[in-house]
Amino acid sequence: MSDARTPKPLVIGHRGAPGYRPEHTRSAYELAFALGADAVEPDLVATRDGVLVLRHENEISGTTDVASRPEFAGRRTTREIDGSPLTGWFTEDFTWGELATLRATERLGALRHASASFDGRYPVIRLRDLFAIIDRAADERGRMLRMVAEFKHASHFASIGLPLDELFAAELRGAGWGVGDERLIMEAFEPTLLDELGARGIRGARVLLVEGSGAPADLVRSAGASAPSYDSFVTAAGLRSLAGRFDGVSVGVGRLLGGDTGSGAPAGGQESPLRGARLVNAAHESGLDVFTWTLRPENRFLPAAYRRGKGKAAWGDWTGAFGDVLATGVDGVFVDHPDLGVEARALATESRG
Template sequence: MVGADYAWRMQHHDAPRPLVIGHRGAPGYRPEHTRSAYELAFALGADAVEPDIVATRDGVLVLRHENEISGTTDVASRPEFAGRRTTREIDGAPLTGWFTEDFTWAELATLRARERLGAIRQSSASFDDRFPIIRLRELFEIIDVASDEQRRTLRMVAEFKHAAHFDALGLPLDELFQAELDAAGWGRGDERLIMEAFEPTLLDRLGARGIRGKRVFLIEGSGAPWDLVLQQGRSAPTYDSFVTEAGLLRLAGRFDGVSVGKARLVGRAKARRADVAGAPLSGAELVDAAHAADLEIYTWTLRPENAFLTVPFRRGTVRAAFGDWAGEFDQIIAMGVDGVFLDHPDLGVEARRAFAAAI
């Protein structure tokens, strides 16, 4: 059954929908956040790529899944950096490891990237230690080159990580990002730019700086935004409160969209009981309510391996083996989402093609 909002999406967008977004590049094939992963994502047909953005001690924005980098680089094996291992409080929880804010960019540039999900992604992990990590400025250049080569508009979905944490260190991500836009020749941003964060305060600040581009609020599966916890303590609104009908309407006009984990759409997400007013929405009902509030809605992360598929779409018992990814992807696309984040962008392109051909 085709989602109720398919026609809505076609009327509101000239680009193919859903937008196929290479999640940190194409980490199903190359270690995430490397030049090779991003270039491959576009070669495989991605419409956009999503970098995770964190800062160095000297204010350079770099691309890593988190500011703690022991799982995505070779830093733990580098004796010259052994003394940098420490414990920090990140978003209210202690974490031990190596953190980007304790390194200069010159030091981080000596590290090599490793695949975060190497136990399952052995083909991607076979490229461990081959590629350096990169800074945000390099990704602007990758997008510009790929856009020229493919003669189409390619986009960046920039995710800002732990903004309140970096604020406390004197490293405001919004200010540093504006400087990177200027240096890359992207000016104040344009239709190529989508910005997302789990902290709404950071999204507000990006807008206040006059940075153009869609702003999308990331909604976690539980808990509350850390910036709001710092401001309001226990009275901070939970993520669940933003995916009610009233919560989505409050976001309308403030942001351009929301992005939710896949579990709010399929699998362990539970459908709202009709007799429970104000309960968080899920599935197609959530998608329809977001569009009714004039918000776009994105979802992460679509992956083909059994380890990540919801139970009805798993095939066999090998966690690394591909299950019925096409079936799960089709179910999500049929709900009418505006964008999907994938580790294998080519599978997203194929799922979108197959869905369009079937309607």
């Protein structure tokens, strides 16, 4: 997935650079590239009128000022999302024109005061806006820059007449990206959506996101309790089954830190999920790339061995944690602070050379 001019692993600005600016804002994405990111990752959800916007979830009370807007008080509702009830304000109940009046807030503001100091300054933006940001940044830097597009709650949106694969194809054409190319990586927790993107002829790598527990929502919808678990996709056999269908898997950092446990040998008739370098090596043997999310320096997000001091917001031994993740051989890392990802990659390269 990377060309000769791009170092590996890819450093991917997770929703831009939310360690420094509210996530999914123009400022966060522009800053990510200024800090050296090779790619940025937007989360895609749809409006009532079929516009793809960039928000962590379709429920937006935690990432915008919608709850303080009296004109939208009546939009608060409860609905079932991926099998669980959720109360709040949902993008599918707004037109793009209405969402454009909202202002972004930092989702982790209680922890990241510096980022939260920019709350209210930036509007919500659309996928088409991000295409333009990437194109301009690539021209300015004279190198290929990528988008890692994550599709959120695809089966939910399809059930209400907003198929994300169809909307995405239209956005690609409108942005001049045609049907996609090597600049594009697509990821989702729902394999059906990735299959649909491929069936539409959209070019670009397709990567299955693997949650730490549970099963894909689309497969639960169709198969109920017999749906395969996420764990089953990261056994040796599960990875082999994905070969030729998808281009990679993306796993939580917890599957990579903590040792190479999980041999894949059958236990009680079932293979154990692989971890650490064994997971990465098995994926590579099956022709799959491996990405991981999310590298963060704060103690709250680090395993106990890497924490320093007692404050949750304090930075722990992030160089050690990031370095241990990179040592597994991953092909891409999602980071909230892109400069730290670039620095960790440089340190890893020095230690190898």
